[in-house]
Amino acid sequence: MSDITQDGPMLAADGTPLKKSLARALRRQKIRALMLIAPLLIFVLVTFIAPIADMLFRSVENQIVRDTLPRTVVALKDWNPDGEEIPGEAVFQALNLDFQIAAEEKNHTKLGSRLNYESPGISSVFRSTGRGADKIGKDAEKTFTGIDPRWKDPAIWAGIFASPEAETALPRSARAYEAFAKSVRAEGKKEVAKAKLWPVVFSALLDDLTLAQPDAAAVAALPAPGPELVNAALAAGLQPIDAKQAFLEINDGWSKLDLWQTISAYSPPYTAGYFLNAADFEQTSHGIEARPPSERIYLKLFWRTLWMSMTITACCILLGYPVAWLLANLRASTANVLMILVLLPFWTSLLVRTSAWKVLLQQQGVINDLLVWMGLVSDGNRLVMINNQFGTIIAMTHILLPFMILPLYSVMKTVPPSYVRAAKSLGATPWTAFWRVYFPQSIPGIGAGSILCFILAIGYYITPELVGGTEGVFISRYIAYHISTSLNWGLAAALGTILLAAVLLLYYVYDKIVGIDNVKLG
Amino acid sequence: MTDATTGGDAAFVEFDHVQKSYDGETLVVKDLNLSIAKGEFLTMLGPSGSGKTTCLMMLAGFETATHGEIRLAGREINNIPPHKRGIGMVFQNYALFPHMTVAENLAFPLEVRKLGKSEREQKVKRALDMVQMGAFGGRRPAQLSGGQQQRIALARALVFEPELVLMDEPLGALDKQLREHMQFEITRLAHELGITTVYVTHDQTEALTMSDNVAVFDDGRIQQLAPPAVLYEEPENSFVAQFIGENNTLEGVVQEIKGDIAVVKLDDGELIDCKPVNVSKAGERTRVSIRPERVETNKARLQPGAHTLKAEVLEFIYMGDIYRTRLRVAGNDDFVVKTRNAPDQKRMQPGEQIEIGWLPSDCRALDA
Ligand SMILES: Nc1ncnc2c1ncn2[C@@H]1O[C@H](COP(=O)(O)OP(=O)(O)O)[C@@H](O)[C@H]1O
Numbered sequence: 001m002s003d004i005t006q007d008g009p010m011l012a013a014d015g016t017p018l019k020k021s022l023a024r025a026l027r028r029q030k031i032r033a034l035m036l037i038a039p040l041l042i043f044v045l046v047t048f049i050a051p052i053a054d055m056l057f058r059s060v061e062n063q064i065v066r067d068t069l070p071r072t073v074v075a076l077k078d079w080n081p082d083g084e085e086i087p088g089e090a091v092f093q094a095l096n097l098d099f100q101i102a103a104e105e106k107n108h109t110k111l112g113s114r115l116n117y118e119s120p121g122i123s124s125v126f127r128s129t130g131r132g133a134d135k136i137g138k139d140a141e142k143t144f145t146g147i148d149p150r151w152k153d154p155a156i157w158a159g160i161f162a163s164p165e166a167e168t169a170l171p172r173s174a175r176a177y178e179a180f181a182k183s184v185r186a187e188g189k190k191e192v193a194k195a196k197l198w199p200v201v202f203s204a205l206l207d208d209l210t211l212a213q214p215d216a217a218a219v220a221a222l223p224a225p226g227p228e229l230v231n232a233a234l235a236a237g238l239q240p241i242d243a244k245q246a247f248l249e250i251n252d253g254w255s256k257l258d259l260w261q262t263i264s265a266y267s268p269p270y271t272a273g274y275f276l277n278a279a280d281f282e283q284t285s286h287g288i289e290a291r292p293p294s295e296r297i298y299l300k301l302f303w304r305t306l307w308m309s310m311t312i313t314a315c316c317i318l319l320g321y322p323v324a325w326l327l328a329n330l331r332a333s334t335a336n337v338l339m340i341l342v343l344l345p346f347w348t349s350l351l352v353r354t355s356a357w358k359v360l361l362q363q364q365g366v367i368n369d370l371l372v373w374m375g376l377v378s379d380g381n382r383l384v385m386i387n388n389q390f391g392t393i394i395a396m397t398h399i400l401l402p403f404m405i406l407p408l409y410s411v412m413k414t415v416p417p418s419y420v421r422a423a424k425s426l427g428a429t430p431w432t433a434f435w436r437v438y439f440p441q442s443i444p445g446i447g448a449g450s451i452l453c454f455i456l457a458i459g460y461y462i463t464p465e466l467v468g469g470t471e472g473v474f475i476s477r478y479i480a481y482h483i484s485t486s487l488n489w490g491l492a493a494a495l496g497t498i499l500l501a502a503v504l505l506l507y508y509v510y511d512k513i514v515g516i517d518n519v520k521l522g
Numbered sequence: 523m524t525d526a527t528t529g530g531d532a533a534f535v536e537f538d539h540v541q542k543s544y545d546g547e548t549l550v551v552k553d554l555n556l557s558i559a560k561g562e563f564l565t566m567l568g569p570s571g572s573g574k575t576t577c578l579m580m581l582a583g584f585e586t587a588t589h590g591e592i593r594l595a596g597r598e599i600n601n602i603p604p605h606k607r608g609i610g611m612v613f614q615n616y617a618l619f620p621h622m623t624v625a626e627n628l629a630f631p632l633e634v635r636k637l638g639k640s641e642r643e644q645k646v647k648r649a650l651d652m653v654q655m656g657a658f659g660g661r662r663p664a665q666l667s668g669g670q671q672q673r674i675a676l677a678r679a680l681v682f683e684p685e686l687v688l689m690d691e692p693l694g695a696l697d698k699q700l701r702e703h704m705q706f707e708i709t710r711l712a713h714e715l716g717i718t719t720v721y722v723t724h725d726q727t728e729a730l731t732m733s734d735n736v737a738v739f740d741d742g743r744i745q746q747l748a749p750p751a752v753l754y755e756e757p758e759n760s761f762v763a764q765f766i767g768e769n770n771t772l773e774g775v776v777q778e779i780k781g782d783i784a785v786v787k788l789d790d791g792e793l794i795d796c797k798p799v800n801v802s803k804a805g806e807r808t809r810v811s812i813r814p815e816r817v818e819t820n821k822a823r824l825q826p827g828a829h830t831l832k833a834e835v836l837e838f839i840y841m842g843d844i845y846r847t848r849l850r851v852a853g854n855d856d857f858v859v860k861t862r863n864a865p866d867q868k869r870m871q872p873g874e875q876i877e878i879g880w881l882p883s884d885c886r887a888l889d890a
């Protein structure tokens with residue numbers, strides 16, 4: 001037994017285990033350190049991590065279908081999307097209630113636009129149905145007020161549906177009324193008991209009373225005059241709504257198999273649809289298929305973005321290397337002047353610089369005028385140097401050049417001149433000394449500059465947009481288009497995510513080949 | 523390889539009235555004349571900024587002389603680019619190529635000379651063995667200690683068998699013990715291989731122990747060019763006397779010069795006998811230099827007729843093999859005497875009044 005104390009943990013002077021008191025001492029340090037970095041941490045989280053996480057989420061998120069058409073989505077589970085038939089009456093009944101509620105809440109157009117990305121034409125079906133769907137409810141309303149005018153009184157409804165029994169007795173109505181009450185309360189203008197009822201509640205009531213026999217005990221337990229009104233309506237011999245018929249009358253679009261396949265395909269809460277779309281694929285009833293060649297746009301643009309970014313990076317290396325070398329090897333005073341010239345572009349507006357290239361490169365521009373004047377190009381054959389890929393490459397190289405020069409310079413600055421001298425004293429010609437000794441030591445700078453330039457280039461928007469014409473734009477154009485014009489944020493997010501993944505992949509490949517330790521920014 | 527006409531004692535390297543200015547305003551090297559014989563180990567010694575590196579760089583071809591001629595084996599080399607001069611060089615920071623292994627570093631000069639693979643390997647191996655680094659061929663320079671890098675740098679400068687090797691403070695970054703060992707290694711190799719070496723250092727011990735000849739630089743000029751012993755015992759001016767070894771200085775005016783004795787009247791009025799080195803006539807101010815170990819505290823051992831001086835003991839330091847005594851002599855509080863720790867040697871006490879003297883030939887009257 002006496003051995004145990006010896007084998008036990010080391011104790012601090014006050015008898016607590018040493019580990020524990022060390023941890024306590026360290027914790028205070030850690031908390032202080034954490035508090036110091038807290039502002040930055042929060043800033044990074046809010047402005048960087050959160051947006052990226054949101055973008056990643058949006059690229060697969062697809063709640064809108066099941067949020068807008070919850071009953072329809074459930075009812076569609078029994079339908080076979082690969083068959084030849086559009087769904088049956090049960091689905092249309094669910095759709096009837098869903099759609100009327102959505103139309104009252106003005107959500108149907110949003111869903112219409114969303115589904116329109118996947119299957120063009122849906123948006124207009126939804127919009128026209130949104131205008132006509134409340135007719136079904138209004139017809140039901142007439143039926144009920146014909147039986148007893150008191151059905152028209154919002155206060156009576158408020159009384160009945162305040163009771164917990166209503167959920168059992170009249171489940172569909174209860175849900176529809178709940179949506180109505182919520183909407184009125186949210187609007188805040190009127191009391192629920194005084195606001196005009198949505199027609200959909202009558203549709204729901206009619207469904208409750210005709211599609212299944214309501215639970216008699218629950219009906220009897222409703223607050224007065226609930227049981228009386230319901231029983232009177234039941235006794236009046238109600239006809240169920242033919243929802244399918246009604247919807248097909250409002251818009252013929254509902255008879256299209258394609259529309260129902262789209263709704264069915266996009267009813268899960270998460271979807272690969274945006275990514276498929278971004279890679280020029282689509283989800284059809286036969287599975288995933290490539291889009292027809294005429295509709296393929298994104299892959300081509302991704303490819304173009306990649307190779308043009310690489311070309312721009314290569315141009316930056318070729319132009320930047322000698323400049324960086326001069327910067328690192330000139331006398332300090334001369335080097336400073338050169339450095340200012342290198343940094344000058346940073347002090348000029350991006351827009352101004354890009355526009356300057358337009359002035360220089362356009363067909364009636366300075367360079368063409370000069371070439372014509374020198375007789376190198378005939379007036380009729382002026383070179384097209386802008387609004388194409390050439391223009392984008394020139395302008396982007398110019399803009400990204402400092403990002404290549406600066407890391408190169410800071411690496412070259414650390415290469416002592418004695419290396420090249422040593423090589424020469426050993427008999428190497430100036431070229432051999434450069435290529436075998438100096439260049440290998442500047443590779444970390446090339447790596448850092450290339451990564452910077454490439455990553456900046458791949459996501460560039462303004463410049464390709466201004467000087468790229470149609471042939472020289474990048475994938476960024478479509479990301480911007482889907483964010484601000486088509487409002488298809490999910491697709492924009494998917495395109496962005498693919499871009500991010502491509503960059504990470506290249507980074508990984510670079511790490512494997514060159515080694516990320518070989519990247520030096522200074 | 524050797525050009526027959528440059529054999530023997532004829533100058534192998536020659537600086538002929540060489541001047542150098544970087545900025546067009548000041549001369550960093552002022553009228554340098556120097557000739558180095560084949561196989562000689564010459565050291566350029568001088569304080570920092572005295573133009574030693576500049577001279578070396580002009581010889582290697584990395585700087586151009588603003589005036590004058592530099593000749594190698596009788597050939598003017600001012601216009602030959604560095605890579606065609608065939609001069610081996612060791613840099614202070616070694617300049618081993620960090621992205622190559624030790625063996626690749628050594629093979630580099632052979633590769634650019636287009637030697638075959640087997641010959642290359644053989645020579646690299648021989649060079650590595652020469653500096654006792656045979657097992658390190660596969661390592662990167664960063665994986666070697668400072669002393670090992672130094673050896674590799676040396677091997678690389680020698681592997682292509684140059685006739686002239688330049689070294690610019692090659693041992694500056696090493697600790698004392700390693701430095702002493704490498705000093706020995708370098709001289710051994712230089713003599714074994716019979717190469718001409720120009721060695722730059724600001725460390726006088728290094729210069730004295732290694733060289734055949736030492737050129738003392740100051741202010742862009744060679745102050746004295748001589749073998750180490752001559753430099754130490756017969757400095758030609760007060761800069762050299764001060765710079766090399768420990769030295770006592772007394773200031774005064776030349777009273778008269780008769781033959782090889784100059785009588786100097788020190789500033790406190792005392793008269794001493796000196797050897798006139800840098801003084802020519804009576805009335806000139808002079809700085810008298812005497813080495814601490816040549817000062818005699820035992821009157822019996824002095825030459826008859828020699829002047830003696832009164833001195834007060836300020837400090838006595840026991841250093842084992844020697845005693846180091848600091849005295850006040852003729853108003854100078856920093857007059858140091860070194861005496862051998864011998865059985866008959868007296869240990870002096872601070873405050874003691876003694877008389878000191880020296881042989882006139884050990885006391886040199888130099889420029890003021
Ligand atoms: N590349 C250069 N440009 C301008 N001045 C230089 C250069 N190299 C050396 N100098 C100047 O020349 C003088 C001699 O330098 P250097 O030859 O390096 O001396 P040392 O090697 O003896 O210390 C110094 O004053 C130094 O400032």
Ligand SMILES: [Mg+2]
Nearest residue numbers: 571574575576
């Ligand atoms: Mg130097």
